[in-house]
Amino acid sequence: MDGPNPIGPNPIGPGNDAPNQYFLDIHDLAVTYSSRNSPPINALDGVSLQLRTGEILGILGESGSGKSTLAAALLRSLPSHATRTGGSVFVGNRDLLQLSARDLRSLRGREISLIPQDPALSLNPVLTVGSQIAEVLRAHLSLRVPQRRERVLLSLREVGFDRPQEIYSAYPHQLSGGQRQRVAIAQAVACRPSLLIADEPTSKLDATLQAEIVELLQRIRQLHRTAILLITHEPSLLAGFADRIAVMYAGRIVEVATCAQIFSRPLHPYTAALVRIAGSSMLQASTTRVRLPAIDGDPPNPTAFPPGCRFEPRCAERMEICSRRYPTSFLPEPSRPVDCFKYGE
Amino acid sequence: MSYLVRRLVRAILLLLGVSALCFVFTEMAPGSFFDDMRLNPQISPDTIAGLRAQYGLDQPLAVRYGRWMKSALHADLGYSIAYNAPVAPLLLSRAKNTLLLSGTALLFTWLISIPLGVWTANRRGRLLDKAVTLLTSFLISVPELVIAIALLAVAVRSHQLRVGGMTSSDVEGFSTFQRAQDIALHLALPVFILVLCETAVIVRHVRASVLEVLNTPYVHAARRYGVSRSRLLFRHVLPVAASPAISLLGFSLAGLLSGSLMVEVVCGWPGMGPLILEATLSRDLYLVIGGIMLSALFMVGGNLVADVLLFTVDPRIRKAGTDAS
Amino acid sequence: MESNLPTYSTPNLSKAETSYPLLRVINLSKQYVRGGLWRKRVSISAAAAVSFDIARGQTLAVVGPSGSGKSTVARCITRLERPDSGHIFFEDSDIAQADSTYLLSYRSSIQIVFQDPVTSMNPRFSAREVLEEPLLLARSALSSRPGRTNRLDLIRSQMAEVGLSPDWTDRSILHFSGGQLQRLALARALIVRPKLLVLDEALSGLDLSTQAQIANLLLDLQAAHTLTYLLVSHDLALVARLADVIAVMSDGRTVEVGATHQITSRPAHAVTQNLLAAATASAARFAALARPS
Numbered sequence: 001m002d003g004p005n006p007i008g009p010n011p012i013g014p015g016n017d018a019p020n021q022y023f024l025d026i027h028d029l030a031v032t033y034s035s036r037n038s039p040p041i042n043a044l045d046g047v048s049l050q051l052r053t054g055e056i057l058g059i060l061g062e063s064g065s066g067k068s069t070l071a072a073a074l075l076r077s078l079p080s081h082a083t084r085t086g087g088s089v090f091v092g093n094r095d096l097l098q099l100s101a102r103d104l105r106s107l108r109g110r111e112i113s114l115i116p117q118d119p120a121l122s123l124n125p126v127l128t129v130g131s132q133i134a135e136v137l138r139a140h141l142s143l144r145v146p147q148r149r150e151r152v153l154l155s156l157r158e159v160g161f162d163r164p165q166e167i168y169s170a171y172p173h174q175l176s177g178g179q180r181q182r183v184a185i186a187q188a189v190a191c192r193p194s195l196l197i198a199d200e201p202t203s204k205l206d207a208t209l210q211a212e213i214v215e216l217l218q219r220i221r222q223l224h225r226t227a228i229l230l231i232t233h234e235p236s237l238l239a240g241f242a243d244r245i246a247v248m249y250a251g252r253i254v255e256v257a258t259c260a261q262i263f264s265r266p267l268h269p270y271t272a273a274l275v276r277i278a279g280s281s282m283l284q285a286s287t288t289r290v291r292l293p294a295i296d297g298d299p300p301n302p303t304a305f306p307p308g309c310r311f312e313p314r315c316a317e318r319m320e321i322c323s324r325r326y327p328t329s330f331l332p333e334p335s336r337p338v339d340c341f342k343y344g345e
Numbered sequence: 346m347s348y349l350v351r352r353l354v355r356a357i358l359l360l361l362g363v364s365a366l367c368f369v370f371t372e373m374a375p376g377s378f379f380d381d382m383r384l385n386p387q388i389s390p391d392t393i394a395g396l397r398a399q400y401g402l403d404q405p406l407a408v409r410y411g412r413w414m415k416s417a418l419h420a421d422l423g424y425s426i427a428y429n430a431p432v433a434p435l436l437l438s439r440a441k442n443t444l445l446l447s448g449t450a451l452l453f454t455w456l457i458s459i460p461l462g463v464w465t466a467n468r469r470g471r472l473l474d475k476a477v478t479l480l481t482s483f484l485i486s487v488p489e490l491v492i493a494i495a496l497l498a499v500a501v502r503s504h505q506l507r508v509g510g511m512t513s514s515d516v517e518g519f520s521t522f523q524r525a526q527d528i529a530l531h532l533a534l535p536v537f538i539l540v541l542c543e544t545a546v547i548v549r550h551v552r553a554s555v556l557e558v559l560n561t562p563y564v565h566a567a568r569r570y571g572v573s574r575s576r577l578l579f580r581h582v583l584p585v586a587a588s589p590a591i592s593l594l595g596f597s598l599a600g601l602l603s604g605s606l607m608v609e610v611v612c613g614w615p616g617m618g619p620l621i622l623e624a625t626l627s628r629d630l631y632l633v634i635g636g637i638m639l640s641a642l643f644m645v646g647g648n649l650v651a652d653v654l655l656f657t658v659d660p661r662i663r664k665a666g667t668d669a670s
Numbered sequence: 671m672e673s674n675l676p677t678y679s680t681p682n683l684s685k686a687e688t689s690y691p692l693l694r695v696i697n698l699s700k701q702y703v704r705g706g707l708w709r710k711r712v713s714i715s716a717a718a719a720v721s722f723d724i725a726r727g728q729t730l731a732v733v734g735p736s737g738s739g740k741s742t743v744a745r746c747i748t749r750l751e752r753p754d755s756g757h758i759f760f761e762d763s764d765i766a767q768a769d770s771t772y773l774l775s776y777r778s779s780i781q782i783v784f785q786d787p788v789t790s791m792n793p794r795f796s797a798r799e800v801l802e803e804p805l806l807l808a809r810s811a812l813s814s815r816p817g818r819t820n821r822l823d824l825i826r827s828q829m830a831e832v833g834l835s836p837d838w839t840d841r842s843i844l845h846f847s848g849g850q851l852q853r854l855a856l857a858r859a860l861i862v863r864p865k866l867l868v869l870d871e872a873l874s875g876l877d878l879s880t881q882a883q884i885a886n887l888l889l890d891l892q893a894a895h896t897l898t899y900l901l902v903s904h905d906l907a908l909v910a911r912l913a914d915v916i917a918v919m920s921d922g923r924t925v926e927v928g929a930t931h932q933i934t935s936r937p938a939h940a941v942t943q944n945l946l947a948a949a950t951a952s953a954a955r956f957a958a959l960a961r962p963s
Contacts, residue, residue: 059713062877062878062879062880063847063848063877064847088881095891099913151691177736203840206736206946207904207945207948207949207952208735208906208945208948209704211948211951211952221858232879233878234878235956236952236955236956238956239955239956239958240955240959258777260958260959262954263959263960264959264960273879274878274879275960277878277879277882278878278956279956279960280882280911281878281881281882281906281907281908281911281951282907282949282952282953282956282957283906283934283946283950283952283953284910284953287910287911287916288910288911288912288913288930288931289729289889289911289912290888290911291885291886291890291916292885292886292911293882294882294885294886295877295879295882295883296883298847298849298850299847307688308906
């Protein structure tokens with residue numbers, strides 16, 4: 001079996017690398033969308049992140065925060081009206097953003113894979129499911145046809161199908177929503193990538209299927225020591241699953257902390273508000289017809305960001321300084337950067 | 346399987362309907378073949394009545410229809426009054442000429458349109474795409490008749506091609522090869538006109554459907570998995586884009602007998618077009634009906650071929666066709 | 671922290687009004703038939719023998735997995751589809767089989783908001799045009815005929831009520847965000863002053879904070895106008911927060927109907943138990959982390 005992974009199951013979780021040895025190092029990534037009729041949109045405005053091998057990092061953000069742009073930028077599949085204005089993305093010692101088209105193609109699907117948001121739309125309707133998974137293998141590994149078929153069946157079994165042969169020759173429209181998402185995951189992990197990006201993998205599925213998909217991703221991380229970047233707007237999806245969480249707002253990362261820290265003691269007011277809403281949206285007894293603790297107002301206009309903190313207009317704890325300058329990263333605790341003037345000057 | 350049987354039954358019903366409508370409409374059209382004769386004072390009304398009876402034109406509509414149906418099932422399509430000959434052989438010989446012309450044009454049209462459509466879609470916005478779009482816009486906006494006559498004028502002046510009819514006047518002394526060559530030279534101009542006009546339309550449709558598929562989420566996903574551009578085109582895009590193209594092919598096939606009428610008239614090609622035109626103008630009843638039925642047969646057949654191809658190629662249609670049956 | 675937030679109980683209606691149901695659905699059934707002249711007819715039962723009542727000012731939620739028939743029920747009640755059998759009593763009149771002229775007067779009383787605001791509005795319209803349309807259509811049903819300036823005033827005040835700036839009346843639909851569009855969809859439904867509002871997964875496609883804002887808006891509007899809600903959703907936790915009564919559907923049938931408190935503490939049917947288990951597990955995982963370390 002090819003692939004960068006060692007033989008057999010491995011000790012899971014982060015911390016197996018030396019502290020400064022990051023598998024993925026994003027530094028000051030910025031992406032702008034230009035438009036004919038309106039001023040340019042700063043979708044990503046200086047994002048920096050590090051990821052260790054086998055780590056699960058959750059990106060928590062709502063629409064307009066830039067999370068989907070981040071995923072697209074990592075795969076270099078931004079739409080044509082996007083102009084990248086700066087930054088670097090190092091995988092090992094190669095900068096993804098400087099790679100040639102040929103090197104890039106060998107990287108996509110092999111080292112870095114994306115699990116798309118809507119499985120119903122991301123499978124080709126006239127090809128069988130098995131042949132679509134085989135396509136990914138064919139693009140990167142030179143295997144003979146029977147070997148390839150075996151690999152595909154193995155992938156299907158890994159994502160939980162009991163009878164992979166039947167699924168192999170099925171067409172996407174013959175499968176249910178949950179099955180299609182599992183097939184999409186099988187496609188993504190077919191070549192054992194080191195980084196898996198899951199962009200809202202459960203938003204189109206029922207709540208009952210969410211747990212299944214999350215468990216599946218955990219199993220994959222355990223089996224192959226795959227690092228996972230899970231992008232979502234639902235904090236509850238990350239609870240008990242992500243190792244660390246980075247919170248995005250208006251094109252920037254405003255807080256990074258471990259999962260436990262984010263939920264028990266969030267530092268940034270936006271994170272705190274989100275966690276509060278998520279908590280109130282959970283099933284609790286005798287709270288019928290009670291208002292939820294919502295955040296007032298709307299996210300800022302991406303064509304014209306204010307000079308100061310971007311959350312300031314909606315923040316319950318805002319101070320005078322918050323509208324004047326942007327609160328660039330303070331470190332109130334080790335490895336816990338926060339963009340908020342509550343923790344520094 | 347039953348999907349195809351259903352389609353076949355529908356086709357037969359359609360043909361029956363067309364034949365009935367033919368009879369009704371020709372009946373409703375004013376005038377008959379013998380009107381000129383009636384104006385002639387030297388021919389007595391009795392002679393005309395006798396002629397009419399001879400051709401069965403004095404019978405009521407339903408009887409005529411019934412008789413025609415019965416003989417049509419024996420491949421006897423009636424008698425042409427103008428040519429004084431049975432309709433079927435007359436039609437068939439002309440139809441062969443038309444098929445030679447339109448069949449050749451169809452082949453070249455599709456051989457050019459598919460690669461050109463895929464190429465321009467793949468290189469959208471670049472120089473080649475813009476040039477092709479400009480050219481096709483021009484060809485579509487100028488009426489086919491104008492293009493045909495313009496090219497005819499050019500051909501005549503250049504003295505390169507043989508123009509007018511299907512064969513030269515001294516064709517008797519030619520060997521088979523020379524005869525074939527002669528026909529080919531006569532064929533060149535009308536085929537060129539047809540190909541020019543049809544390709545313009547088909548290229549745009551192929552380009553549009555390939556572009557549409559290139560922008561689907563599943564093609565984007567395949568690209569993100571590192572599938573090479575060429576593999577993407579042939580294995581992922583074309584099978585999906587083939588379906589609308591097959592429908593178009595069905596239309597092309599359907600128009601094999603009827604689409605080249607204008608070109609045949611302009612270039613003097615002895616095909617079905619001029620024959621039917623003439624027959625309609627002179628109210629040569631059974632020739633008209635026979636011609637229409639033959640065209641209808643092709644039309645229905647063309648669509649049927651497209652349906653079969655779609656069924657084979659597209660699993661979504663297989664599913665829709667076999668659901669609940 | 672929770673005790674500071676206002677609670678809305680059933681509004682001040684007379685005893686007669688609270689006890690009398692605004693909507694009574696009895697044995698509602700709807701089948702979709704595939705095939706026709708040529709194919710064997712196969713009918714898929716989307717909804718079968720569905721029954722429940724909603725009292726005035728209450729919220730009833732219909733929950734269930736996808737394909738359970740919830741949307742079919744919503745569409746039948748708003749008569750976007752005609753049910754095959756059963757009764758839908760709206761204020762004593764059975765609208766299940768009524769023809770379109772009869773229904774004209776009911777269109778203003780029952781309104782619906784859909785899941786995807788982007789596809790439920792014409793992208794070429796401005797906000798004003800979107801809100802004006804129901805006013806123009808309802809003219810035939812209403813006795814009063816609001817003139818043009820009156821309509822604009824109505825539109826502006828309705829937009830303000832749902833939290834949109836009244837200055838945005840001429841803004842194109844394309845320039846609104848998802849959450850803002852859903853507010854506009856609510857405004858469109860409310861502008862004709864309906865008594866019953868059907869929300870077909872209206873909160874499902876939204877971000878968490880937008881969902882919270884819209885949920886609060888719904889509660890406020892309900893209190894202000896004594897609205898009755900029929901909420902269709904697959905999210906049991908959200909529904910437990912907003913609804914008084916829950917009807918659980920599975921495979922086209924209502925398997926359990928009861929007060930929220932009862933359904934969430936003592937679920938009787940397996941489907942309910944499954945839904946509850948998923949929601950409870952989620953809540954437990956969350957609670958475990960949220961405890962300060």
